[in-house]
Amino acid sequence: MSARDLFTFSNPHFTRGVGITAAILVVTAIVGFIVLPFAQPWVQFANVWDAICSAAGVPQRAASVAAPAQDKRLSEVVLTSSTLSRPSQEAIGRGATLAQRCAICHGPTGVSRADSPNLAGQYAAVIYKELHDFRSGARTNAVMSPFAVNLTDQEIADLSNYYAYLPRLPAYHPTPQLPKPNIVIFGAPMRGIAPCGSCHGSLDNKTGSPWLEGQSEAYMKAQLQAFASGERRNDISQQMRNIARAMTPQEIEQAAAYYASQPPDVVKAVD
Amino acid sequence: MLVNRKLILAHFWLAFGVFGIALTLGAWQMFIRSPIGTWLSNPELYYRSLTAHGTVMGYVFPTLVAMGFGYAISESALQQRLVGVRWAWAGFWLIVAGSIMAVIPIALGRASVLYTFYPPLIGNVFYYLGVVLVVVGSWIWVALMSINLRVWRKANPGAAVPLAMFANVAGSYLWAWTAVGAALELLLQIIPVAAGLKATIDAGLARVFFSWTLHAIVYFWLMPTYIAYYTIVPRAIGGRVYSDSMARISFILFLVVAMPIGMHHTFADPQVGAGFKFIHSAFTALVALPTLLTVFTICASVEIAARLRGGRGMFGWIKTLPWDNPMMLALAFSFVMLGFGGAGGLINMSYQLDASIHNTQWITGHFHLIFGGAIVIMYFAIAYDLWPHLTGRELIDLRLIRTQLWLWFIGMIVTTFPWHWVGILGMPRRMAYFDFGDPAIAPQALSVTLSAIGGFILLTSGILFLVVLARGMRAPQADAGPYRFAVAVHQPVIVPVALNTHALWVALMIALTLTNYGYPILTLALTEGTSVPAVYVGAQ
Ligand code: HEM
Numbered sequence A: 001m002s003a004r005d006l007f008t009f010s011n012p013h014f015t016r017g018v019g020i021t022a023a024i025l026v027v028t029a030i031v032g033f034i035v036l037p038f039a040q041p042w043v044q045f046a047n048v049w050d051a052i053c054s055a056a057g058v059p060q061r062a063a064s065v066a067a068p069a070q071d072k073r074l075s076e077v078v079l080t081s082s083t084l085s086r087p088s089q090e091a092i093g094r095g096a097t098l099a100q101r102c103a104i105c106h107g108p109t110g111v112s113r114a115d116s117p118n119l120a121g122q123y124a125a126v127i128y129k130e131l132h133d134f135r136s137g138a139r140t141n142a143v144m145s146p147f148a149v150n151l152t153d154q155e156i157a158d159l160s161n162y163y164a165y166l167p168r169l170p171a172y173h174p175t176p177q178l179p180k181p182n183i184v185i186f187g188a189p190m191r192g193i194a195p196c197g198s199c200h201g202s203l204d205n206k207t208g209s210p211w212l213e214g215q216s217e218a219y220m221k222a223q224l225q226a227f228a229s230g231e232r233r234n235d236i237s238q239q240m241r242n243i244a245r246a247m248t249p250q251e252i253e254q255a256a257a258y259y260a261s262q263p264p265d266v267v268k269a270v271d
Numbered sequence B: 001m002l003v004n005r006k007l008i009l010a011h012f013w014l015a016f017g018v019f020g021i022a023l024t025l026g027a028w029q030m031f032i033r034s035p036i037g038t039w040l041s042n043p044e045l046y047y048r049s050l051t052a053h054g055t056v057m058g059y060v061f062p063t064l065v066a067m068g069f070g071y072a073i074s075e076s077a078l079q080q081r082l083v084g085v086r087w088a089w090a091g092f093w094l095i096v097a098g099s100i101m102a103v104i105p106i107a108l109g110r111a112s113v114l115y116t117f118y119p120p121l122i123g124n125v126f127y128y129l130g131v132v133l134v135v136v137g138s139w140i141w142v143a144l145m146s147i148n149l150r151v152w153r154k155a156n157p158g159a160a161v162p163l164a165m166f167a168n169v170a171g172s173y174l175w176a177w178t179a180v181g182a183a184l185e186l187l188l189q190i191i192p193v194a195a196g197l198k199a200t201i202d203a204g205l206a207r208v209f210f211s212w213t214l215h216a217i218v219y220f221w222l223m224p225t226y227i228a229y230y231t232i233v234p235r236a237i238g239g240r241v242y243s244d245s246m247a248r249i250s251f252i253l254f255l256v257v258a259m260p261i262g263m264h265h266t267f268a269d270p271q272v273g274a275g276f277k278f279i280h281s282a283f284t285a286l287v288a289l290p291t292l293l294t295v296f297t298i299c300a301s302v303e304i305a306a307r308l309r310g311g312r313g314m315f316g317w318i319k320t321l322p323w324d325n326p327m328m329l330a331l332a333f334s335f336v337m338l339g340f341g342g343a344g345g346l347i348n349m350s351y352q353l354d355a356s357i358h359n360t361q362w363i364t365g366h367f368h369l370i371f372g373g374a375i376v377i378m379y380f381a382i383a384y385d386l387w388p389h390l391t392g393r394e395l396i397d398l399r400l401i402r403t404q405l406w407l408w409f410i411g412m413i414v415t416t417f418p419w420h421w422v423g424i425l426g427m428p429r430r431m432a433y434f435d436f437g438d439p440a441i442a443p444q445a446l447s448v449t450l451s452a453i454g455g456f457i458l459l460t461s462g463i464l465f466l467v468v469l470a471r472g473m474r475a476p477q478a479d480a481g482p483y484r485f486a487v488a489v490h491q492p493v494i495v496p497v498a499l500n501t502h503a504l505w506v507a508l509m510i511a512l513t514l515t516n517y518g519y520p521i522l523t524l525a526l527t528e529g530t531s532v533p534a535v536y537v538g539a540q
């Protein structure tokens, strides 16, 4: 009973086992690679080899169709979950100096006294992305755009690191905390709306999503409306536009009022 | 001749202990996303639980059962003390260490990636290392099974390998080879990213590697059950195996065709060519063959038992079967669930039909029926059958055992039938929350509630099972005699080499893997620009 008796064509089990397996393989390969491709009248193949390559999944260059022209600029920022994740002390220091010119609107401690967003403790990737978008014109604002156009990549990174480093302080005009509306905790699954907190912090944080607690109600409402109308369009892959469009005006108001009323420390501490 | 009873008992207790925990999580999952639970407002907790449930039920529990049962088979079928007992313990402790290592990051919410890993989602590296340790521990068992058979062959040149051991070793080889796919995915792709050495991952290639494991792992789960069908049931009910060769051929067929068919899990994936999908689909159809052979052979063997007990007539013999024998009951339940589950499986494997149930609750309903039902109920039966031999004490609570089996069967039907149904209605799987107040899915609320009730019946049954085993450890001592396996109508004396060894079939299994997976894996690995940035669990 040795391997020699087993692996020989005089052993009927070997001959039959290998023969049947090979035959099934050949038949299925012919059907899968030649018969079935040609059985699809809506696909044209130059020859048999072409059909085989297609069925095998040989990578092919897509026909060079020009990308549809964009009338407005879109965000070109690429974010990964490690963007700016380990800032140096010097970067934060440089950012602090640069941030002097932002203080007039965003507050000397990064907490706004007007309806501009609070930046203290905002995720670095968020500030980084928005500044890039203001600079490229993917997002525009009469006040903010002129500040951003002249920033260098280095300056944007430093500012982002500086603001991310600042502690999250209570809002300037604290209001009594409101209970969570449905749109915030459940979202609206049948309209494709995930709970806000699944990206914006309280449940989980997804790269590039800002934390919202304590931001100005008027500001958040305006942004949601701008996303819904398509006036603001720098969200990558329409992540926020798809949601805002599906929200009712009432839900927009509830969400903005709810987040504005929250103290900043309810944001889930990450790391 | 069961000498290393402690070793076997340790495997079974660990298996059933973690099973109890995962079962509780499963029932909770079912409840919390049903209309009778209140939404927990945090989907992450659901996915944490789901990761733990899937990892334990898919990797740890069945592997430990196969190992413990394998050691028992090796000692009692070969009538030979286990060679390499120390290694066996080392394998066991590796699994303990791996399970602990994996469960900590899961519990901390650092590895909520689900048991299918889902790259580019990346969790804590210790989760994956834990899974690797579990697999390495089981590979020690594979090696030991092979070595023990070899030692026996030396001592008994030319003799027919007992069927139980032949099948057990076939199962171990299948596992060894099929685990390679997930091992490659973990070691080459996921762990480097989780450890921070790389920041991008080729998710398409990872899915192909995983499919290499995902189908045949199902047959590895199934092996102990099929071994019990052939080598325990006929003996336990007083019958004989209808055909020893048919049994061997079934296990051989599993070895050859269970492996190169995994791409039926990637029908909806764009990175695999349609030709390969077709080949895998066609080979999947072949894998029904050994199951049909088995159903036929076992029904014939059961009929023999009935006729020996005086049964007559075309179907009249069914009445004379020993229906109060737990093994008979377990087999009948298992076959019913296998029948329904198998019919569902035919739908999954058909390219076009699959499109309508892909990623819906139908899939989870399907594998709970087959795996949690048909397969796991025979794990219970195996434990009941072996327990007196392992503990030296009698299992006296026959009525409790029967109740447990009935509850598992009823619970599984109540859970999985509505589960399939809502899948057909389009309810997606792996979702933490459903708003049943919405008119669009309100009609599914009743079915989901039924499933949740079924889940609690299953939980009750699982608890009863553990109670029976625990009480069996304290029952009065009784000598159960040597552990025996069923004999065939024609006990084999001389078996052709091909049906007595595995080499030819292992060679075919590897060859088919190369033909069916080689080209897709190579092109995906060599094509530039197919990687995407990793998404880290819990990172901002
Ligand atoms: C009390 C009985 C059980 C209940 C109620 C239950 C429930 C569940 C639920 C709700 C899911 C998640 C489905 C989804 O969201 O996609 C799940 C997944 C799973 N269950 Fe169970 N289960 C039970 C028993 C079992 C048993 C006995 C096994 C196998 C031995 C098992 C194996 C699995 C596996 C492998 C998964 C996949 C996890 C994943 O998709 O990541 N379950 N189970």
Ligand SMILES: [Cu+2]
Pocket (backbone or CB within 6 Å): B214, B215, B216, B218, B262, B264, B265
């Ligand atoms: Cu499969």
